[in-house]
Amino acid sequence: MMSLKLGFVGIGRMGAPMARRLLAAGLDLTVYDPNAEAVEALVRSGAKVGGSPAAVGAAAEIVFLSLPTPDIVQAAALGQEGIAEGGTARIVVDLSTTGPRGAKALAAGLLERDIATVDCPVSGGVAGAEAGRLTLMAASPQDTFAEAAPLLSHFGKVTHVGTEPGQAQLIKVINNLMSVTALAIASEGCVLAQKAGIDPAMLMQVVNSGSGRSNASEDKIPKYVLTRSFDFGFALGLSAKDVRLCLDEAEALGVPMIVGSAARQLLTVAKGELGPEGDLTALIQPIERWAGVEVAGGKGGA
Numbered sequence: 001m002m003s004l005k006l007g008f009v010g011i012g013r014m015g016a017p018m019a020r021r022l023l024a025a026g027l028d029l030t031v032y033d034p035n036a037e038a039v040e041a042l043v044r045s046g047a048k049v050g051g052s053p054a055a056v057g058a059a060a061e062i063v064f065l066s067l068p069t070p071d072i073v074q075a076a077a078l079g080q081e082g083i084a085e086g087g088t089a090r091i092v093v094d095l096s097t098t099g100p101r102g103a104k105a106l107a108a109g110l111l112e113r114d115i116a117t118v119d120c121p122v123s124g125g126v127a128g129a130e131a132g133r134l135t136l137m138a139a140s141p142q143d144t145f146a147e148a149a150p151l152l153s154h155f156g157k158v159t160h161v162g163t164e165p166g167q168a169q170l171i172k173v174i175n176n177l178m179s180v181t182a183l184a185i186a187s188e189g190c191v192l193a194q195k196a197g198i199d200p201a202m203l204m205q206v207v208n209s210g211s212g213r214s215n216a217s218e219d220k221i222p223k224y225v226l227t228r229s230f231d232f233g234f235a236l237g238l239s240a241k242d243v244r245l246c247l248d249e250a251e252a253l254g255v256p257m258i259v260g261s262a263a264r265q266l267l268t269v270a271k272g273e274l275g276p277e278g279d280l281t282a283l284i285q286p287i288e289r290w291a292g293v294e295v296a297g298g299k300g301g302a
């Protein structure tokens, strides 16, 4: 294991802390990202530099991806300067959220190049990535999973959810739709409380020992909304992508998602107002503007 060569393509908000955990464990890691600052920061932590995804695929047997969209993942793995061109990679572990169709296309394309894939999205945000406390869901053949699992344990707790690519992605996009829907309704609840003269921090406190609690009421609203820091670290554009991937799958399978569609509309409005790089927790801001109030800051910081 000590001499195993690893690679990482996409060292953004999630990828960088995960890559740092591999380096901290003394593993050999070559990284690529078009953002030079992100690469320099990891080099200071001991990473080697690959000049392209192909260079990482030449240096490493197992390559991790943490990239924004299915198209970017496909290009980084199988495009002109892609990982498959490198000739050394045997396994690609895709930690990005790409949806079931993206995962199937990636695995099929890589299989043609004799490269196995672990469809392995993650949940738990930047804080979870930094602490090594992510929830990982993996879909891959058993032998590939057996090889990847000890490495994935550096990132958090991993569950092998199936052997078909796309199975983990479906679980992930359902998780994210449920998560953003909880944030949307908790945000509406806070704005209503504020307008009625009730302290939203107190609302969250009561809800958290009642039946309305969720990750939004326990974590996102107290830490990132009531403090008005809006720095949870997940972009509105990426959340909108996840919700689209889930609703696309629901439509393809003939499953109505009325509540999910409403959450999508709110995300579309927030993304339009705040831009795709706006933080997910700032989703409350358009609701505040429509209601003509701002939830009080500084009271609910966790």
Ligand code: NAD
Pocket (backbone or CB within 6 Å): 009, 010, 011, 012, 013, 014, 015, 032, 033, 034, 035, 038, 066, 067, 068, 069, 072, 075, 076, 095, 096, 097, 098, 122, 123, 124, 125, 126, 233, 234, 235, 238, 242
């Ligand atoms: P990010 O935008 O911070 O990072 C993406 C990185 O990919 C950036 O450093 C960017 O420079 C790089 N990149 C862009 N195009 C590239 C290319 N062609 N080749 C190589 N690198 C390229 O995004 P993030 O928040 O780190 O999310 C990464 C993935 O993880 C996404 O699929 C997202 O949905 C998922 N995710 C994010 C979170 C979160 O809380 N941020 C949680 C779970 C899953």
